[in-house]
Amino acid sequence: MPIPGRITLLEIFETGTQFAIFVLTNIRCGSSFLCFLFLVKAKGAPQVALHPHCIFQRGSSPIVAAAVHNGHDTRRSVEQRLAIDEDEQQREEDPITGEWTQIAKTQIVGLRSRFEVDLNRPRDKAVYETPADAWGMEVWDTPPDPKMIEASLREYDEFYEDVEALLRELIEEHGRVVVYDLHTYNHRREGADAPPADPRKNPEVNIGTGTMDRKFWAPVVDRFITELREYDFHGRNLDVRENVKFQGGYFGEWIHTTFPEQACAIAIEFKKFFMDEWEGEANPDEVDCIYKALESTLPGVQTALRQL
Numbered sequence: 212m213p214i215p216g217r218i219t220l221l222e223i224f225e226t227g228t229q230f231a232i233f234v235l236t237n238i239r240c241g242s243s244f245l246c247f248l249f250l251v252k253a254k255g256a257p258q259v260a261l262h263p264h265c266i267f268q269r270g271s272s273p274i275v276a277a278a279v280h281n282g283h284d285t286r287r288s289v290e291q292r293l294a295i296d297e298d299e300q301q302r303e304e305d306p307i308t309g310e311w312t313q314i315a316k317t318q319i320v321g322l323r324s325r326f327e328v329d330l331n332r333p334r335d336k337a338v339y340e341t342p343a344d345a346w347g348m349e350v351w352d353t354p355p356d357p358k359m360i361e362a363s364l365r366e367y368d369e370f371y372e373d374v375e376a377l378l379r380e381l382i383e384e385h386g387r388v389v390v391y392d393l394h395t396y397n398h399r400r401e402g403a404d405a406p407p408a409d410p411r412k413n414p415e416v417n418i419g420t421g422t423m424d425r426k427f428w429a430p431v432v433d434r435f436i437t438e439l440r441e442y443d444f445h446g447r448n449l450d451v452r453e454n455v456k457f458q459g460g461y462f463g464e465w466i467h468t469t470f471p472e473q474a475c476a477i478a479i480e481f482k483k484f485f486m487d488e489w490e491g492e493a494n495p496d497e498v499d500c501i502y503k504a505l506e507s508t509l510p511g512v513q514t515a516l517r518q519l
């Protein structure tokens with residue numbers, strides 16, 4: 212079982228051997244651990260690629276788990292211009308999704324905050340410039356200048372180049388792949404004490420399939436939804452519904468445009484029922500149970516994928 216918590220990448224050192232320092236914060240007890248990851252450069256494709264803005268972990272399976280909104284860090288120059296504080300930032304990010312990617316052997320985990328660059332939006336909208344880009348929030352004290360935008364978009368471009376290379380390799384090896392595109396969403400925007408958003412329009416899990424060839428991928432997507440719905444979640448079933456709140460973002464759209472009929476990105480949005488979205492505190496039992504629920508879908512999805 213992984214430690215439910217937040218991964219922060221502190222530093223990457225490049226020498227003959229690459230190594231990185233992470234901080235893993237355990238949400239059960241609030242303590243932090245320093246983790247060192249050593250990467251000996253081997254022949255051929257590296258198993259783990261590290262950038263200050265993303266972790267790519269490469270494994271041997273056609274299932275990839277991605278958490279593009281997991282990140283919380285920003286470059287110092289970005290942080291200095293932000294008007295919003297850390298709590299406001301965190302509220303709109305997708306905490307815990309980085310940990311849930313550990314269900315799959317291949318993982319893509321964003322380390323930069325979406326307030327620096329949003330990997331789930333088209334390139335020309337990836338840096339928030341006006342409040343309309345960010346739920347009406349006044350994001351900036353000093354709006355980003357062209358140089359800063361350019362630096363953020365370089366991360367964006369690198370990210371998409373690396374995802375393309377990774378998926379191409381996996382498709383070569385397995386024929387087809389499925390990407391679990393993991394997200395979370397808020398349902399208490401009116402305030403901590405105000406009633407939550409209407410559950411009829413805000414499922415516990417929203418499955419976004421609006422950007423894929425739904426008919427072609429039906430056996431895989433239907434199997435995924437059935438498995439997730441049937442999982443015994445503390446003696447009950449999760450409320451899993453399709454395209455009610457979201458249809459899926461740009462990351463999935465790009466995957467489907469680049470690899471039609473070869474890659475299926477299922478946008479999986481967990482409502483923040485597993486945490487207090489205002490305090491930022493997650494309930495470890497709910498976090499664990501969601502991890503297990505996601506994990507329970509893997510065998511069925513792999514079977515459906517093989518039979519496609």
Ligand SMILES: [Zn+2]
Pocket residue numbers: 280305331393394395
């Ligand atoms: Zn998200």
